[in-house]
Amino acid sequence: MKNLLLTTTLAFALTGPSFAAGTHDGGHSNDHAGMAKEMMIGMPGDPAKVTRTIDVSMRETDDGEMLFEPGSLDFLRGETIRFNVINNGELEHEFVIDTMMGNAEHKEAMAKMDMEHDDPNSVRLDPGASGEVVWTFSNFGSFEFACLIPGHYESGMHGPIMVGEQMAQADVEYTTGTIKKIDAKAGKVTIIHGPLVTLDMPAMTMVFRADEEMMAKMYEGQDIEFVADRVKGKLTVTALK
Numbered sequence: 111m112k113n114l115l116l117t118t119t120l121a122f123a124l125t126g127p128s129f130a131a132g133t134h135d136g137g138h139s140n141d142h143a144g145m146a147k148e149m150m151i152g153m154p155g156d157p158a159k160v161t162r163t164i165d166v167s168m169r170e171t172d173d174g175e176m177l178f179e180p181g182s183l184d185f186l187r188g189e190t191i192r193f194n195v196i197n198n199g200e201l202e203h204e205f206v207i208d209t210m211m212g213n214a215e216h217k218e219a220m221a222k223m224d225m226e227h228d229d230p231n232s233v234r235l236d237p238g239a240s241g242e243v244v245w246t247f248s249n250f251g252s253f254e255f256a257c258l259i260p261g262h263y264e265s266g267m268h269g270p271i272m273v274g275e276q277m278a279q280a281d282v283e284y285t286t287g288t289i290k291k292i293d294a295k296a297g298k299v300t301i302i303h304g305p306l307v308t309l310d311m312p313a314m315t316m317v318f319r320a321d322e323e324m325m326a327k328m329y330e331g332q333d334i335e336f337v338a339d340r341v342k343g344k345l346t347v348t349a350l351k
């Protein structure tokens with residue numbers, strides 16, 4: 111088959127304009143107290159139905175950055191996640207999940223007055239403290255986690271949350287490409303490739319990592335079908351045919 115994009119494991123739907131109103135219609139205090147109100151990003155999860163636990167660390171770096179680890183999050187629609195959030199920094203931080211619009215509005219409000227969140231979609235922690243958020247991602251889309259304490263978002267404390275849907279296993283995987291260059295010593299291969307939908311990347315020419323075994327099956331100029339994924343933060347060819 112010569113389709114540029116043969117298949118895909120995840121389908122992402124972007125949040126539409128109707129979602130843009132955010133979740134805090136100015137009445138910030140109205141949705142306190144853990145009310146199970148559904149937001150675009152989903153709703154408070156039932157701790158008995160947690161499907162995965164994710165550790166999230168918050169801290170500052172020596173050069174003045176502030177960050178979350180991991181730096182991005184991917185879920186499947188319907189997952190209920192327990193976020194074990196720990197503040198490894200020396201300043202107070204918070205973990206808030208919402209639409210980007212919701213976070214932007216909230217951040218603006220916090221710039222005027224440092225409100226302390228007590229919403230089910232957030233947790234605010236003193237240095238050394240840990241806490242949790244249990245959340246069900248009931249809608250597709252692109253969302254965001256962030257710390258909205260003034261200045262922290264700008265110092266790096268935000269990252270994307272993608273909520274997608276799992277397709278049938280038979281539909282999984284290969285993208286077409288042509289091998290442009292191989293640098294076996296460095297374990298790198300340059301591939302002119304079609305869109306990598308699961309990685310949210312358009313068609314382009316990119317350098318990937320590949321292990322020795324994978325490399326042995328490749329030659330420059332070869333037309334391939336391959337799967338790429340992030341392995342330890344590096345784009346890596348994980349399957350080839």
Ligand SMILES: [Cu+2]
Nearest residue numbers: 203204257262
């Ligand atoms: Cu912070």
